[in-house]
Amino acid sequence: MVGKKGRLLVLDAGSGMRALGANVESVERVDVLITHLHMDHIQGLPFFAPLHDPDTRVDVWGPISTTQTLKERLNRYLSPPLFPLRVRDLSNVDFHDVPPGTFDIDGIQVTADLVSHPGPTLGYRLEEAGRVLTYLPDHEPALGMHNFPKSPEWTSGYDLAAGADLLIHDSQYTDEEYSQRIGWGHSSYTHLLAFAAMTEVSTLMTFHHDPDHSDQKLDEAHERLRATGQDYEIVPGTHGAIFEI
Amino acid sequence: MAHQQQPVEMILLRQLASYLAIPMWMMDEAGNLIYYNESAEGLLGVQFDDVGPMAAEQLVGAWNVTQLDGSPVPDYDFPVVVALSKRKPAHRAVRFQGMDGEWRAVEVTALPIEGQGGRFLGVLATFWEVED
Numbered sequence: 001m002v003g004k005k006g007r008l009l010v011l012d013a014g015s016g017m018r019a020l021g022a023n024v025e026s027v028e029r030v031d032v033l034i035t036h037l038h039m040d041h042i043q044g045l046p047f048f049a050p051l052h053d054p055d056t057r058v059d060v061w062g063p064i065s066t067t068q069t070l071k072e073r074l075n076r077y078l079s080p081p082l083f084p085l086r087v088r089d090l091s092n093v094d095f096h097d098v099p100p101g102t103f104d105i106d107g108i109q110v111t112a113d114l115v116s117h118p119g120p121t122l123g124y125r126l127e128e129a130g131r132v133l134t135y136l137p138d139h140e141p142a143l144g145m146h147n148f149p150k151s152p153e154w155t156s157g158y159d160l161a162a163g164a165d166l167l168i169h170d171s172q173y174t175d176e177e178y179s180q181r182i183g184w185g186h187s188s189y190t191h192l193l194a195f196a197a198m199t200e201v202s203t204l205m206t207f208h209h210d211p212d213h214s215d216q217k218l219d220e221a222h223e224r225l226r227a228t229g230q231d232y233e234i235v236p237g238t239h240g241a242i243f244e245i
Numbered sequence: 246m247a248h249q250q251q252p253v254e255m256i257l258l259r260q261l262a263s264y265l266a267i268p269m270w271m272m273d274e275a276g277n278l279i280y281y282n283e284s285a286e287g288l289l290g291v292q293f294d295d296v297g298p299m300a301a302e303q304l305v306g307a308w309n310v311t312q313l314d315g316s317p318v319p320d321y322d323f324p325v326v327v328a329l330s331k332r333k334p335a336h337r338a339v340r341f342q343g344m345d346g347e348w349r350a351v352e353v354t355a356l357p358i359e360g361q362g363g364r365f366l367g368v369l370a371t372f373w374e375v376e377d
Contacts, residue, residue, distance in 0.1 A: 073292050102246070111246055114253045120361050125246065144260030154259065158250040229261025 003128055007106040009033060010048075011124065011135045011168075016239070017044025024049065026191050027056055031105050033112075034062035035137060036121035037073055045074070046083050059105075061112075063120045064097040071095035082207075098122060116140050116156035117185040125160040131245045132165040134201070136209045140192040143183060149169075149198045161199035165245045168237065169195065170207035174221070189225060196232055207237035251279065254360045255367060262369075270370040276301035276329050279367070288351060288374060290343025309342040313350060324355035328368040332357040336377060350375050 001009040010020065010032045024030070030050050035041055050056040062070040074095065075087040087093070100122075102111045111125040115136060123136040141156040142148035152158040161167050170187045178188035186208065187195070196204040208226070209218055222236045237239070251259075255271065259280050262269040268285035272278055278299040282374040286292050288307065299307065310318050318339055320326055327335035336354045343349060 041349070066361065097364060100360070100364065101362075114361060116253055116257060127246075144257070144264065146263075152249040153251055154256055156253045156256050158246060159248055162247070162249070 001109045001126065001133065003106060007031070009105065009108065009126070011035075011044035012041045012134045012137060012212055013043070013048065014040055015044050017212045020053075021047070021049030027058040027221070029106075032058065032060045033072075033110070033124050033135075034060065035123065036119055036223045037231055038119070038138070039077075040087065041137070042074065042077060046085070047077040051090055051093060056092060058093045059096060060093060061098050061110075063112075063114070064099045065120065069095065070097045074152045076210070081150075089137070102175065111160065113157075113160050115160070116143050118183075121185075123157055125164070132164040132166075133245055134161045134167045134169075136161065136167070136169045138184070138185055139170045139187060139195075140185045140191075142187065148191055149194050152198065154193070154213055155198065157195070158199060161195070161201060162213060164199065164201045166243055167196060167199065167201040167205045168205045168207045169238075172208050172210045177210070189221065193225065193228060193230060197230060201232050203233045203235060203243075204239045205235050205243075206240075252360055252364070252366050254358065255279070258358065258369060266286030268372050270372070271366040271367060271371075272301075272323070272329065272363050276304070276368075278304055285372070288343060288349060288372060290347060296344075303355060306342070311340050313338055313339070315339055324353045325368050325370050328355035328357045328370070332359075332365060344373075 001011065003009065008027055008030045010030060012035055013032055027050060050058055065073060071087055077083065079086045098112045100113045102109060107128060109127040112122045115121055115123040117138045117140060121138055123139065126133045136157050139157055149155050169192055171189060171192050172186035173181060173188045175188045175190050218236060224235050259271060262282045264285050265282065268282065270281040270285055270287055281289065281293050310323065312318050324335035324337050328354045334356050338352045340348055340350050351374050353370055353372040355368050358366045358369055360366050
């Protein structure tokens with residue numbers, strides 16, 4: 001995400017980080033907002049070129065823990081034998097433990113809150129000049145609900161997503177798949193549509209596709225989602241997609 | 246950002262409580278009753294859907310409570326009040342009168358709920374009927 005002042009914010013640090021880093025030129029500062037420390041959300045971090053550029057300041061934000069700092073937890077991955085460098089070798093990088101709450105990054109208001117997913121997991125709401133982007137890549141708001149959704153008060157992620165111009169949301173499973181994977185921390189298409197409708201977003205981007213779903217299967221699923229005739233726009237999350245909010 | 250939603254820890258706690266067969270009672274950080282489960286309804290003498298959430302001030306006197314010998318229990322000594330005000334677990338055996346008019350002897354254990362980042366979120370209490 002690029003803010004109005006040109007600040008680059010990166011949402012999570014998955015496998016796309018290497019390509020992103022290779023295409024970032026003369027950036028003075030990058031902020032990386034990590035939702036949680038499952039491998040698919042941090043595996044690209046060591047390969048992000050600005051991390052190794054002493055002229056670029058990198059701020060990494062992630063969920064707080066009761067036992068270790070974010071830096072200590074990431075050091076378990078960013079250290080030998082898994083990686084040749086250690087976190088302490090990255091003098092241009094600062095790590096920030098993020099409790100639920102709101103903070104400011106160069107005029108962008110960032111609200112972080114815990115959401116329903118195994119292990120402490122944050123969702124992010126980014127607001128600037130009245131426009132809102134909400135990022136909930138791993139989210140199972142229907143967990144344990146008999147009839148989802150019930151009310152905003154008892155729905156994980158509601159405050160983060162309410163009225164968002166763009167909601168980027170977990171869309172991992174078909175309804176049939178979800179019934180076999182309850183508690184794994186992800187959403188079914190039906191739950192996704194219900195959540196987006198409840199939160200009254202303008203645009204829903206499906207995201208965190210199941211790796212076992214082929215492009216053809218995803219295309220067919222999106223056709224079915226669009227055919228449900230929702231009040232909001234539904235767009236598929238794809239590599240290289242650009243949105244102006 | 247307007248807040249309409251409970252913290253996710255409380256949402257997940259409610260969902261867990263709704264599945265359990267032990268009576269459970271939940272209050273938010275201000276002492277408002279936000280939920281009790283179906284198992285608790287039998288002891289409290291009223292269904293949660295019939296009373297709904299209750300503000301802290303409504304709870305005072307909503308259920309008559311005494312010690313097992315019938316003497317009064319000071320409010321500050323009641324387990325949920327201790328967990329709420331001192332933020333530490335508390336336990337006590339009491340008699341109380343459900344909204345169905347029945348007096349029951351119960352043991353009450355209350356726990357403060359603390360979320361990540363040291364956020365105090367409320368109180369969870371469980372109770373069970375004992376021989377009077």
